[in-house]
Amino acid sequence: MEYNFKKTEQQSKQFWKEQKVYKVENDPSRRKYYVLDMFPYPSGAGLHVGHPLGYIASDIFARFKTMKGYNVLHPMGFDAFGLPAEQYALETGQHPAVTTEKNIARYKEQLDNSGFNYDWAREVRTSDPAYYKWTQWIFLQLFESWFNRSTQKAEPVSTLIAILKKEGNSHHPLPSGKERLITAEEWQNATGSERRNILMEYRLAYLDYAEVWWCEALGTVLANDEVINGVSERGGHPVEKKKMRQWFLRITEYADRLTSSLNDLDWSEAMKEMQKNWIGKSEGASVLFDIQGSDKKLEVFTTRPDTIFGVDFMVLAPEHELVNEITANTDKNTVEEYITYVKSRSERERMMEKKISGAFTGAYAVHPFNGKSIPIWISEYVLAGYGTGAIMAVPSGDERDFAFAQHFNIPVTNIFGEQFNGEGVITDKNIPLHNSDFINGLNAQEALPVILSEIESKGIGKRKINYKLRDAGFSRQRYWGEPFPIVYKNGIPYAINEPEAALTEEQQQLPVTLPHIENYKPGPQGEGPLANISEWVTLTNTKGETLKRETNTMPGYAGSSWYFLRYMNPANDTTFADRNATDYWNQVDLYIGGTEHAVGHLLYSRMWTKVLSDLGWIGFDEPFKKLLNQGMIGGNSRLVYRISGTQQFVSAGLKDKYTTDAIHVDVNIVDGVELDIDKFKSWREEYRNATFILEDGRYICGTLLEKMSKRYYNVVNPDDIIGQYGADTFRMYEMFLGPVEMGKPWDTKGIEGVHRFLKKFWRLFYDEQQGWIVTDGEPAENELKAMHKSIKKIESDTGKLALNTAVSQFMICVNELSDMHCHKRHILDPLVRLIAPYAPHIAEFLWQQLGHSGSVVHAAFPQWEEQYVTENTKRYPVAINGKARTEMEFALDADPARIETEVLANPAVQKWTEGKEIKKFIYVKGKMLNVVVG
């Protein structure tokens, strides 16, 4: 019997199922390890060959850790709420619950085919009421909390109420930055709804009438990270700014903590940078400028207050609230025209072509130090959403200001002396300032504290930290998501369990279940489909009042922001996860997933974790200790060339002689680059009578590396690969392709090598003629050496997640053992355990064949013995007075005193050092030996 992967895999799977080997217990007596994959969204297309890359790596690592004695949690679940299922429902009328269920079943089947070690009893689905009950509960935690800037922590709103009652908000300004002082007296005199409005300004989940990204095509609002280059991330539809009443998460309050605690995380620099850039912390000052002929003041944010003597003009965003008020009558027309022009430009246009444009308002600001008049302009290069929506322009020190000044012929003040030649701007912070009154001669670092204290003492501004990060939109006008546990009474939102809402016991219960609907069309006035179900929306409370439910649903990232906690205690119905469970499993030790979630999911889950930690529900405030980003596996497309206007196809090498159209052809009907002409003819009706111009009797296809996608016909399904070569080959090949974090195009060709290796491995145990050939003989030294070398290398590679080189080492080891005709149990037994994380099916099968009673899943990872591993010697050059003279061999860990003796005894060294005094021996990095003679 040759290596029959179908049989071994089926038997092993059966065995695992019967023995329940993947059951995971919360066992505090054992040291834990938590390996997590970013759970998939179960799309209709199923998994392609690129998806499992990370899953395989995490599975190998989880199995490895288990065999090293850890209690390992390596769960899997589904991010099951979301837009695509609903879009599909709109097109086909199939209920999202039905398609989601179907897709999950398909995904699970595919995942099981690869032999992953999930304990499906711990599966979570974000669309499951038993799960989203707790998503809603956490939302209420956010709603009922505020961020206390003094303690830098989330606290229940009750502590805020106590503070407001006692001292008003003088020590706790509104998070939005709006200047509004509330005294204790005002608070006492405020009505119930006024108080609620004030509290709303502080809540971590809050309702606000604010500008959001609206996507007409998707019929919903999107978060900033869901909008890419001015179009929606999903579908690439245009988006526009729109003012709507929306739920938001006050993530900006955590901006500082989210930035600073990145330092403690074992994430790639790229990933940390992306988050830092997204949060965009910048330190500077806000400065108030008087406006001539107005009692209003103009507030700007600048990171370079030291350049304040170089201000030549001010620029406001066209949407700035002061624009109307300050514009001089003579300039009204130009300004209005300009604003109309700006409004006519779509977000996308604005980003694509950055034109210098603007208009003068006719108004002037007053320089706070020298009283100079400064013209006030408006321009779209100043963004309403950042800082104060207004800047002081310093053309000699800022590219954009300079370009603007040049374009509109605004005279430029030089504050850098000879360094500034009127052509390029000066951004170097070491250049001393000129023309700058009391900070003349100081460079930026020196001038900064001086000017800041001057600004602060004059009361015209203060130090300020600004963030790019915006509060996250949390409402979606969609059906397939978590309903909010919120009701409205006279337009004021209440949590369903608040006494003021006076709901019945039953109405107060979580979850607020998503009702079944048949019609997915949007509701009236930009509301979601839920607004169409009046019997669900309207409810009567115990006082007989009529209340309305929130009809929006939560965004996709709600459920995924905390799912890693649910795996720890998935069936709990009294809390989201028991504190004992979260204390035990604690942080995710290794999190594997793609970079596409850099600023979305990864930021939101970090925030939620911090909030839950602040409120004392969990004992850690960062969710993912180590993050590994697997590379994307790209598609390797095949092209055929059709002579334009015909059904004649020309082979790639000859295509330049004709005018051709390149057409994607299904990679599955191409062998390497050679097209299977018969399969091609039956692939599509239109090609049935195609004719071909061949080269050397073959039709050669063109190749193209691009995204793996249905529409390029370059999708390779793991099921096909597993069907042809088996899951063990598939797993090892994916790892063999290269480092997990590196992206690469899929190429099926090389898989033969891995498959051959497994067949060879099998032949160590089984011989065609003699059957099972494992013997009990004592192993020879060289056999032990081969084995222990591999154990050492593979253990260290696996630990470092260098899984590609580990696979290579397996091949080396098996090649050596088969050259030695080694079939000894003493060698093969450890080898089976060694390979078990990588090729679990064949390992289990052989483990049973070797007569063990338990599963290899619970066997111990083999230990290497130093005596068989250490290389004895290595050749090093011995240099004399810095020049290489001779090479000698030394034991790697030899005693330095012995090396010195040996070196001096060497004839070549004696010859060069003859008659000279030996001054000293130098070990370079503990390896290279230098002899210095006098």
Next chain:
RNA sequence: GCGGGUGUGGUGAAAUUGGUAGACACGCUAGACUUAGGAUCUAGUGCCGCGAGGCUUGGGGGUUCGAGUCCCUCCACCCGCACCA
């Protein structure tokens, strides 16, 4: 423009972190066994050269006895952000 990353055979990639560059595999060439092989095994395979030998890690320069690895500089590609004041 800013930030991060990568450049090594025909291909995917290794390199004990400054110590014999190209492990391991694909592919290719020859051969063996075979009715046959897309099974298996053996040998070869960075480039130039008949050869001795020489050259070689994107280009150039440097440090070092010694550089794929460290420093400077230029080039190319990939990813992220992008009027963020």
